[in-house]
Amino acid sequence: MTAYHDGSMRLAAFVTAGRGRPGGWRYPASESGWLDARYYQHIARTLENGLFDMAFFADILAVPDRYQGSNDSQLRYGALGSLRLDPVVVLSVMAAATRHLGLASTRSTSHYVPFEVARSFATPDHLSGGRAAWNMVTSFQDAEARNFSKKEQIPRHRRYDRADEFLEVVFKLWDSWDDDALVMDREAPLFADSAKVNHISHEGEWFSVGGPLNVARPPQGYPVIIQAGASGRGRDFAAQWADVIDQRALSARRLRGVRPPGRSRTAETRNLSQGI
Numbered sequence: 001m002t003a004y005h006d007g008s009m010r011l012a013a014f015v016t017a018g019r020g021r022p023g024g025w026r027y028p029a030s031e032s033g034w035l036d037a038r039y040y041q042h043i044a045r046t047l048e049n050g051l052f053d054m055a056f057f058a059d060i061l062a063v064p065d066r067y068q069g070s071n072d073s074q075l076r077y078g079a080l081g082s083l084r085l086d087p088v089v090v091l092s093v094m095a096a097a098t099r100h101l102g103l104a105s106t107r108s109t110s111h112y113v114p115f116e117v118a119r120s121f122a123t124p125d126h127l128s129g130g131r132a133a134w135n136m137v138t139s140f141q142d143a144e145a146r147n148f149s150k151k152e153q154i155p156r157h158r159r160y161d162r163a164d165e166f167l168e169v170v171f172k173l174w175d176s177w178d179d180d181a182l183v184m185d186r187e188a189p190l191f192a193d194s195a196k197v198n199h200i201s202h203e204g205e206w207f208s209v210g211g212p213l214n215v216a217r218p219p220q221g222y223p224v225i226i227q228a229g230a231s232g233r234g235r236d237f238a239a240q241w242a243d244v245i246d247q248r249a250l251s252a253r254r255l256r257g258v259r260p261p262g263r264s265r266t267a268e269t270r271n272l273s274q275g276i
Contacts, residue, residue, distance in 0.1 A: 012054040012104075013047050016080070025078045034083060037093045044094035047101055054102035055094060056135065056226070056246075057087035061111060062143035071143075088120050095128035104133035104226055110159055111139060111148040114169035114207055121223045122174065122215040130219030135226040135246070138163050138234075160233050165206045167225075167241045172200040174222050176212035192216075 024030055033039030047055055064081040065071040074082045087105040095103055103124060107117050117134070125132035138159040139145070145153045154162060181196035200211035227238035228246035238245045 010054070011050075011052045012056045012102075013043075013052050015043060015055050015057055016084070035085070040090050040093050041097035044097045044101055048098045052101065054104055054133065056104045056133075057090065057106060058135070059084060059087050059106035059108075059137075060141065060144060061108060061139060062141060062147050064141060065143050066141065088124065091124045091132065092127055095124055095131065098131075099129075100131075102131050102133055102224070103128060104135055104224070106135040106137055108137050108139045108144075109163040109166040110137075110154060111144065114166050115173060115209060115211075115213070117166075118170045118173035118213055119215055122213065122218045125218035125220055125223050126215070132218070132220070133224035133226055133244075135228065136163065136167065136241070137228065156231070157233060160237050162206045163237060164240070165204045169200070169202050169204070169207050169209050171222065172202060173209070173211055173213040174218060176200055177215075177217040179217055179221075182216045 025032065031039065044055060060081050062081070063071040063074050064079075065074075067073050071081075073079065088107070091103040091105050094101070105121075107120065109117075121132050121134045138156075140153060140156075142152045145151065153159070176198050178193075178196035180193075182192050183190045185191075197212050200209060202209045202211070224244060225242045226244040226246055227234070227242040235245075
């Protein structure tokens with residue numbers, strides 16, 4: 001929940017694309033449709049009818065094995081990491097069932113690549129009419145790294161170095177199409193104006209990306225960016241790139257240490273949902 005000086009609030013629901021609370025699946029009245037699209041559409045409609053602004057999906061990329069070097073307890077007891085659907089796909093399912101709800105999903109800058117992420121969020125932003133948001137994270141579990149042909153995670157400070165360049169490339173890709181590049185003039189004929197679709201020709205330490213993106217500019221210009229880093233480096237990263245900072249603190253004093261998002265955007269539709 002976010003409160004504003006004018007007394008208004010923005011409500012976000014923390015949802016899991018798969019197993020929810022550890023052990024919750026054993027509760028007699030709990031639902032068990034985690035692999036059914038209708039389960040998520042019901043959640044989406046319930047949130048929208050309840051005037052929530054956003055459904056927020058966390059994600060991890062492995063069944064955790066941090067306890068005694070085994071994932072047995074995760075699987076045996078149905079813990080949080082035991083079952084996780086791809087949340088970006090779930091967003092599209094929920095978008096089809098709603099008109100106003102903002103739809104946020106986690107994607108890691110440690111294991112994906114910028115082109116895939118830029119495309120993954122431009123697509124649901126189009127399909128939802130401008131309601132997509134990306135929760136950018138730097139993964140920390142070695143079990144995740146091993147699923148992406150790595151023996152261990154990149155050291156923390158280097159993960160943020162990679163993430164900075166990752167965000168730079170993603171924004172270049174979203175900007176590779178001008179707002180009016182998609183013409184679709186049947187008579188001309190002119191589908192897209194090539195003068196308004198540009199290669200990005202990015203060459204950096206971590207990434208080499210030619211571009212352009214093969215999805216037209218998202219309706220929001222840029223999907224909403226969320227970040228939840230709690231370390232000093234994570235907060236600096238959030239201040240540079242994020243529209244929303246996800247923080248958990250036990251006191252207002254702790255929260256005062258969080259810098260507000262500092263990156264300006266030119267797109268006009270910077271809301272978490274079209275209903276606000």
